[in-house]
Amino acid sequence: MLSIGEFSKICQVSTKTLRYYAEIGLINPEEINPENGYRYYSIKQLETMLLINRLKAYEISLEEIKALLQLEKDQFEEKLIVLLNKKKYEIQAKLTVYDMMLQQLSNDMQNLQKGESVFSNLKDLDIMLVEVPAIYILSIRKLVSIEECNLGYEVLFNQLHKRISEDGLTMIGPPMTIYHSEEYLFEGYDIEFAIPVKEYVTGTKDFNPGLCIKTRLKGAYSEITSVYAKQHEWLEQEKYCVTKPPFDVYITNPRETGRSKDFITDVYLPVKKI
Structure with missing residues (x-):
C-alpha cells in the first residue's frame, strides 16, 4: 500500500487533487485508516491514476473519464477508442488552424517589412458582376465548429x-x-459542403444563385472575411443588396497546392439592385 503522499509523488498529482478526485468518485483510496483518517492507495491503482493523467492531457473531461472507468473491460476499450478518435480529430483540426495562422503571420510580417499594409494583397482585388447558371449539387450540410472548419x-x-x-x-x-x-x-x-454534378439523383439538389458579385482571392482562406468586407463596401457604393447565402468555390486543391499564399478561391455573393 502507498500513502497518499507516496501515491501523489509517483503519479505527480497533488494530494489536494487526489482528495478532490475521491470526493467526485473518480478514484477512491483503497483504504482509509478509521483512527487517523490516513488514506492509502494500492499499487494496482497506479495504472488507473496514470490513465486519468493521460486522458486529462488529451483534454478529456473528468466526467467522461469517470464514466469510462465505470465500464466493463470490453465496453471500456470500445469507448476509449471512440474518445481517442474524437480527440485526435479535434487536435488535427487545431493543428491545421495553427499552421494556416503561422503562414498568415509570416505573410503579414513580410508585408510590414516591405513597408506595406498587412492587407496590401487585397488592395487590387476586382469585384465583378456575374450571372451564375443553375446547377445540380451533391451536398452535406452541417454545423461545424471554428476549429473543425479547415479539417x-x-x-x-x-x-x-x-x-x-x-x-x-x-x-x-x-x-x-x-x-x-x-x-x-x-x-x-x-455550412453546406457541395460538389457540382451533372446528374439529378437522390441526394442532389438545385443550386441557382443567379446574379452575383465575384472576387477571386489568391491567398489564405483566412483572408476571405476581408474579401466579404470589400464586397459589402461595393454593395453600398453601387446600391445592391444580398439576396442569398454567400458561397466560395475552391479553384485549387490545398493538398496539392501546399502553400496557403498560392490558394485560389472564388468568393461569390448573390445580389440584386436596390
Whole structure:
C-alpha cells in the first residue's frame, strides 16, 4: 500500500487533487485508516491514476473519464477508442488552424517589412458582376465548429467524392461551400459542403444563385472575411443588396497546392439592385 503522499509523488498529482478526485468518485483510496483518517492507495491503482493523467492531457473531461472507468473491460476499450478518435480529430483540426495562422503571420510580417499594409494583397482585388447558371449539387450540410472548419472541408469533401465515385456521378466543377449562418456563432457555422454534378439523383439538389458579385482571392482562406468586407463596401457604393447565402468555390486543391499564399478561391455573393 502507498500513502497518499507516496501515491501523489509517483503519479505527480497533488494530494489536494487526489482528495478532490475521491470526493467526485473518480478514484477512491483503497483504504482509509478509521483512527487517523490516513488514506492509502494500492499499487494496482497506479495504472488507473496514470490513465486519468493521460486522458486529462488529451483534454478529456473528468466526467467522461469517470464514466469510462465505470465500464466493463470490453465496453471500456470500445469507448476509449471512440474518445481517442474524437480527440485526435479535434487536435488535427487545431493543428491545421495553427499552421494556416503561422503562414498568415509570416505573410503579414513580410508585408510590414516591405513597408506595406498587412492587407496590401487585397488592395487590387476586382469585384465583378456575374450571372451564375443553375446547377445540380451533391451536398452535406452541417454545423461545424471554428476549429473543425479547415479539417472539416477535407473530411466532408472526401465523403462527397466517395459518393460520386460509388454512384458513378459526373463532377462538373470544383468543390464549394455555402454559408447559411446569418450571424457569427461561437458554437460554429451552418455550412453546406457541395460538389457540382451533372446528374439529378437522390441526394442532389438545385443550386441557382443567379446574379452575383465575384472576387477571386489568391491567398489564405483566412483572408476571405476581408474579401466579404470589400464586397459589402461595393454593395453600398453601387446600391445592391444580398439576396442569398454567400458561397466560395475552391479553384485549387490545398493538398496539392501546399502553400496557403498560392490558394485560389472564388468568393461569390448573390445580389440584386436596390
